[in-house]
Amino acid sequence: MEKLLQVNDLKTSFFTHVGEVKAVRGVSFYLDKGEALGIVGESGSGKSITMMSIMKLLSDNGKIINGDIYFEGKNLVKADEGEMEKIRGNDISMIFQDPMTSLNPVLKIGDQITEPIIKHKNMNKAEAYKRAAHMLSLVGIPSPEDRMKQYPHEFSGGMRQRVMIAMALSCDPKLLIADEPTTALDVTIQAQILELMKELREKINTSIILITHDLGVVADVCSRINVMYGGLLVETANTDDLFYDSRHPYTWGLLGSVPNPNTLIRERLKPIEGQPPDLLNPPKGCPFAPRCEYTMKICMTDRPPMFEIGENHKAACWLNHKDAPKVSSPFKRGDK
Amino acid sequence: MSNYIVKRIFASFITLWIVVTATFFLMHAMPGGPFDGEKKLPDQVKANLETKFGLDKPIMQQYGLYLKNLLKGDLGPSIKYEGRTVNEIIKYSFPASAKIGSVAILFSLVVGIYMGIVAALHQGKWQDDLCMIIATLGVTVPSFVLSTFLILIFSVKLKLLPPVGFDGPLNYIMPAIALGGYSLSFIARLTRSSLLDVIRQDYIRTAVAKGLSKKTVIFKHALRNALIPIVTYMGPLIAGILTGSFVVEKIFGIPGLGREFVQNITNRDYMAIMGVTVFYSAFLVICNLVVDILYAFIDPRIKLE
Numbered sequence: 001m002e003k004l005l006q007v008n009d010l011k012t013s014f015f016t017h018v019g020e021v022k023a024v025r026g027v028s029f030y031l032d033k034g035e036a037l038g039i040v041g042e043s044g045s046g047k048s049i050t051m052m053s054i055m056k057l058l059s060d061n062g063k064i065i066n067g068d069i070y071f072e073g074k075n076l077v078k079a080d081e082g083e084m085e086k087i088r089g090n091d092i093s094m095i096f097q098d099p100m101t102s103l104n105p106v107l108k109i110g111d112q113i114t115e116p117i118i119k120h121k122n123m124n125k126a127e128a129y130k131r132a133a134h135m136l137s138l139v140g141i142p143s144p145e146d147r148m149k150q151y152p153h154e155f156s157g158g159m160r161q162r163v164m165i166a167m168a169l170s171c172d173p174k175l176l177i178a179d180e181p182t183t184a185l186d187v188t189i190q191a192q193i194l195e196l197m198k199e200l201r202e203k204i205n206t207s208i209i210l211i212t213h214d215l216g217v218v219a220d221v222c223s224r225i226n227v228m229y230g231g232l233l234v235e236t237a238n239t240d241d242l243f244y245d246s247r248h249p250y251t252w253g254l255l256g257s258v259p260n261p262n263t264l265i266r267e268r269l270k271p272i273e274g275q276p277p278d279l280l281n282p283p284k285g286c287p288f289a290p291r292c293e294y295t296m297k298i299c300m301t302d303r304p305p306m307f308e309i310g311e312n313h314k315a316a317c318w319l320n321h322k323d324a325p326k327v328s329s330p331f332k333r334g335d336k
Numbered sequence: 337m338s339n340y341i342v343k344r345i346f347a348s349f350i351t352l353w354i355v356v357t358a359t360f361f362l363m364h365a366m367p368g369g370p371f372d373g374e375k376k377l378p379d380q381v382k383a384n385l386e387t388k389f390g391l392d393k394p395i396m397q398q399y400g401l402y403l404k405n406l407l408k409g410d411l412g413p414s415i416k417y418e419g420r421t422v423n424e425i426i427k428y429s430f431p432a433s434a435k436i437g438s439v440a441i442l443f444s445l446v447v448g449i450y451m452g453i454v455a456a457l458h459q460g461k462w463q464d465d466l467c468m469i470i471a472t473l474g475v476t477v478p479s480f481v482l483s484t485f486l487i488l489i490f491s492v493k494l495k496l497l498p499p500v501g502f503d504g505p506l507n508y509i510m511p512a513i514a515l516g517g518y519s520l521s522f523i524a525r526l527t528r529s530s531l532l533d534v535i536r537q538d539y540i541r542t543a544v545a546k547g548l549s550k551k552t553v554i555f556k557h558a559l560r561n562a563l564i565p566i567v568t569y570m571g572p573l574i575a576g577i578l579t580g581s582f583v584v585e586k587i588f589g590i591p592g593l594g595r596e597f598v599q600n601i602t603n604r605d606y607m608a609i610m611g612v613t614v615f616y617s618a619f620l621v622i623c624n625l626v627v628d629i630l631y632a633f634i635d636p637r638i639k640l641e
């Protein structure tokens with residue numbers, strides 16, 4: 001089957017006055033039609049920039065310097081602005097982290113939601129308004145006709161994120177990229193928004209890429225997970241395998257930071273000690289080596305390749321080399 | 337909303353009253369009177385004149401009388417021009433000022449905003465540099481210097497525009513540039529920095545992510561937000577044009593209220609100075625009120641309460 005999205009060796013850099021910030025340093029992954037893929041990793045690991053590269057939404061000093069991004073067989077890296085305008089909001093849409101700042105404060109909600117519908121679906125204003133109202137009720141906004149006459153500041157954070165979701169889904173995109181859609185929200189609202197996304201996923205057959213810091217969140221929604229670190233993909237696996245048979249110490253660290261749902265008291269989160277790598281001068285070897293408990297000599301000098309572990313499961317860690325000492329995940333099946 | 341406006345109107349009256357009072361007493365505290373000219377008048381003549389205009393009465397009584405007439409909209413007689421009232425002076429000379437002033441405001445808004453947009457969209461390129469050099473010159477060169485240069489170039493050297501007078505549209509061009517030059521530069525800078533700031537906002541990224549064209553993103557999503565600070569600048573802008581008119585009208589020989597006002601001051605025409613000051617203040621207060629209401633319409637987050 002043809003992949004919906006295939007990213008090959010993507011490298012994206014920002015050219016700043018202090019030098020080239022290598023935000024994404026060679027990332028490859030794919031997405032099947034209808035699939036929900038999770039992307040996790042600490043702040044600064046390049047999750048957002050990978051997605052911005054796909055949408056070609058990079059700021060002026062950012063540039064894709066290598067790689068291909070095939071979307072339905074079309075290479076987006078080579079697409080011009082005009083072609084991207086037809087794809088954005090139509091085939092691929094995106095929801096951002098902060099719903100408080102993601103809507104235009106001086107335009108009515110109705111104007112903002114109908115915009116992509118009028119642009120991509122060739123509808124007139126009246127039809128677009130009807131469709132927008134339908135989308136708003138789908139995401140659980142009561143009396144949508146009235147709400148469309150209001151401005152963003154008359155909506156709460158959770159409501160605004162619902163508006164963003166309705167807007168993103170208004171043109172039936174084939175791919176929805178949600179970049180930490182719940183991080184800026186209260187815990188209870190977070191749960192509601194996630195519930196909504198799961199529900200919509202069953203109703204609308206859209207592929208999803210969900211970015212988050214929180215492994216607990218992805219486990220709930222996604223069937224497959226990419227773990228990113230220092231601008232690289234360090235592990236990719238089906239959700240189950242990642243939780244119970246992870247092969248990368250960084251993933252173990254992330255798993256250690258997830259509160260255990262079985263103990264009633266929220267365990268103190270164990271952050272991973274140390275600093276993420278400097279992307280101006282990325283280390284020669286494994287980017288995680290300076291913070292890793294199991295560092296070997298080779299880790300400091302050679303960047304680990306993606307070792308094939310199993311079906312859909314790859315990990316970039318020298319521990320998976322056949323000559324490496326046997327160390328296994330502290331998180332095993334049955335733990336949870 | 338109407339509650340807010342009533343409150344604002346009340347506050348405006350207080351402001352005006354303070355301006356009137358301060359001007360009145362300051363003027364009377366100045367040494368010399370309206371009849372102290374180059375030639376000294378005979379004492380008897382001077383005393384007669386002072387009686388005629390009530391200047392011999394105790395100062396508080398003069399003040400009370402002035403306020404009473406003011407409430408009726410009567411600004412009193414001119415002391416220097418026989419038989420003319422201050423109301424007539426304003427009625428006669430304000431239209432010329434208003435014409436030049438509105439052309440200057442329009443000019444500084446349209447050109448200033450345009451320059452600001454061009455500069456922001458070409459940040460760091462030559463268009464940006466050019467606009468900002470012009471804008472820097474505009475805020476540093478005083479209007480009388482600018483006026484002189486304009487006359488030198490367009491009237492004396494190129495012989496394109498008439499240097500003085502107020503006969504037709506050609507007469508408007510140089511005074512409007514001289515009057516609006518500062519505001520234009522200020523607006524250009526404000527538009528540029530405001531637009532650059534708005535372009536980095538999340539909602540602009542959202543607009544691009546929806547697949548909107550660059551033109552729609554800039555003109556529908558960014559500009560509306562970027563122009564909000566410009567609206568707040570409208571009050572000072574109008575005030576600047578008013579005060580600028582004192583000099584510029586004199587240079588270009590425009591029979592406007594600004595030139596008249598300067599004349600009144602040199603003449604120590606108490607009644608005219610008071611009257612024109614009150615008129616200017618009322619005008620500014622009303623402009624500011626209108627701007628504030630306008631502001632609430634442009635930015636839906638502002639509630640007039």
Ligand SMILES: Nc1ncnc2c1ncn2[C@@H]1O[C@H](COP(=O)(O)OP(=O)(O)OP(=O)(O)O)[C@@H](O)[C@H]1O
Nearest residue numbers: 014021023042043044045046047048049050059279
């Ligand atoms: N405009 C920019 N100029 C320079 N560097 C940038 C720019 N945008 C991002 N970066 C750098 O790129 C790196 C990756 O950023 P990215 O936003 O992808 O991280 P992330 O994984 O999404 O983190 P978070 O979880 O905080 O959102 C960061 O180190 C950041 O400093």
Ligand SMILES: [Mg+2]
Nearest residue numbers: 047048049179
């Ligand atoms: Mg991010």
